[in-house]
Each structure stands twice: as structure tokens, then as C-alpha cells.
Amino acid sequence: MKGSQLAALGLVAALSFGLQGCIVVADGDGIHSYDKADYEEREERNRKAIASFNEGATLKQVENEMGTPNFSDLVTVDGVRYRVMYYRTNRVHADGNTTKDECTPLVFADGVLIGTGDLALARIPHHD
Known part of the structure; x- marks a missing residue:
């Protein structure tokens, strides 16, 4: 036994x-x-791809390269349609869940990339 x-x-x-x-x-x-x-590896691949994009890339080009985003926001301000797609680039919490603070935002105005990161998010006008 x-x-x-x-x-x-x-x-x-x-x-x-x-x-x-x-x-x-x-x-x-x-x-x-x-x-x-x-x-x-996924985060590194995402960081490299994001760094390779230039302003003016289309939403379709980015989606073809990056795939489905982890998060996506859409808002229209003063007739301009802004889409923000978030891709995971750095793990903060080792809990198996992806949160926006672990992602880099890619900001599009009318389907054209205007920038990445927090500086690009700040370019979206806010209505009070």
C-alpha cells in the first residue's frame, strides 16, 4: 500500500x-x-507591428496586420468618426485577463490612422 x-x-x-x-x-x-x-511573443509581435505603422494607414490595413483588437471604441465628434482599437502590448496583471491598461490604443479618424498611444487618444476632441 x-x-x-x-x-x-x-x-x-x-x-x-x-x-x-x-x-x-x-x-x-x-x-x-x-x-x-x-x-x-504576442505582445512583442503587437509592439513591433504598431511601431511599423505610419499615420495615414487605413483601418483595413491595420486589421489585416493585427487581427481583431482586444477592445474597440467608436465615437463621432463634430462629424468625424473616431475608432480606437486596443491591442495587448504589456502584461500588468498575471491573471489571464486582458485589460485596457495592458493595451496600446490605435486611433483612427474616418478610417485613417492618426496616431497610437495616449497622445493619440488626447487628439480626440471632447464635448462637455
Whole structure:
């Protein structure tokens, strides 16, 4: 009996070492495992792509390069349609969730990129 308990404990220990550095997320569809390196690679890829864009890039060009944003906002001010697309670029919380503070905003005016980051967000006029 002690031998089988020891073998079971050894198996559990061996399996748990294989999960180091992974995030396991349980949702309604089942369990998904995400390796820490996957997030870091995605964030690095997003940072490089964002840095390569020039003002004047179209919304379609950016979507083709970046894919679906983590978040997207849309507002029309003084007849100009502003879309802000947020892509994850830096992890703040290791909780498996992406929040806007972990993303870089890309700001478009009438479908044309006018800038990235907080400075670009500040270019959107606000009505009081």
C-alpha cells in the first residue's frame, strides 16, 4: 500500500512540474492552457507591428496586420468618426485577463490612422 501511494505522489509531482510557467484558464467550453511565452511573443509581435505603422494607414490595413483588437471604441465628434482599437502590448496583471491598461490604443479618424498611444487618444476632441 505504501509503495502505491508513493508512486501516485511521485506521478502527481512529476506532472505538476510540467505545468510551471503555464496559465490554465477554465471557462464554459473547457480548460485551455496558455504558456507564458505565448503571451510575451504576442505582445512583442503587437509592439513591433504598431511601431511599423505610419499615420495615414487605413483601418483595413491595420486589421489585416493585427487581427481583431482586444477592445474597440467608436465615437463621432463634430462629424468625424473616431475608432480606437486596443491591442495587448504589456502584461500588468498575471491573471489571464486582458485589460485596457495592458493595451496600446490605435486611433483612427474616418478610417485613417492618426496616431497610437495616449497622445493619440488626447487628439480626440471632447464635448462637455
